[in-house]
Amino acid sequence: MxxxxxxxxxxxxxxxxxxxxxxxxxxxxxxxxxxxxxxxxxxxxxxxxxxxxxxxxxxSDAFTQSRIARRVRAQVLGVEAWIATPEDVVLAKLRWRLDSRSETQWRDCVEIAAVNDLDRDYMQKWAPELGVETDLADLLDG
Structure with missing residues (x-):
């Protein structure tokens, strides 16, 4: 988890x-x-x-501020919590895997993309700033 x-x-x-x-x-x-x-x-x-x-x-960074603004309230294991949107989770995981090329992070992104109708415009807006344009294109076109 x-x-x-x-x-x-x-x-x-x-x-x-x-x-x-x-x-x-x-x-x-x-x-x-x-x-x-x-x-x-x-x-x-x-x-x-x-x-x-x-x-x-x-x-401190603009992407984190955006994630905070877009978060949503949800019940998680019976507890009310703030959670990130699927788009922000995918973008964060793509950024985290820039150095490691983690297959686990990539699989998570593929699974999230498969079950959510992602806001592609939002993600493509952030991809250049986060340095994940290529991976995002592979994910969205895959």
Missing amino acids: DIVVLLASDSAETMLEALRASEVYFPELNARQAVQSGGSFNILHPQSGGKVDLFAVLA
Whole structure:
């Protein structure tokens, strides 16, 4: 499961303290780097074997501001939460995989595109700024 957390600069330490006090394992150095400069780290729950990939996103860039403005309220496992639109999830995953070329991120994008009527104009507007034009074209034309 992927979870994206939008962090204000003064909330990073509070989040790390909450994780330390919980029953999960996480690599503290990786987590600290991720929450300070944006990035990801894993959280493991030893009792259940569950694993969450947590992506820390800083609120400073225009794309993040757009994602915040477009988010929607939804019930997730019985809890009301704000979730990103499918378009924003796909764009973020394409951006995250620029360096890694992760097949997992790509498969996620393909699956999201297969079950949603995506706003192509919105996505094509952001693709050049995010550096994902080629991957987005492959996804939308595939």
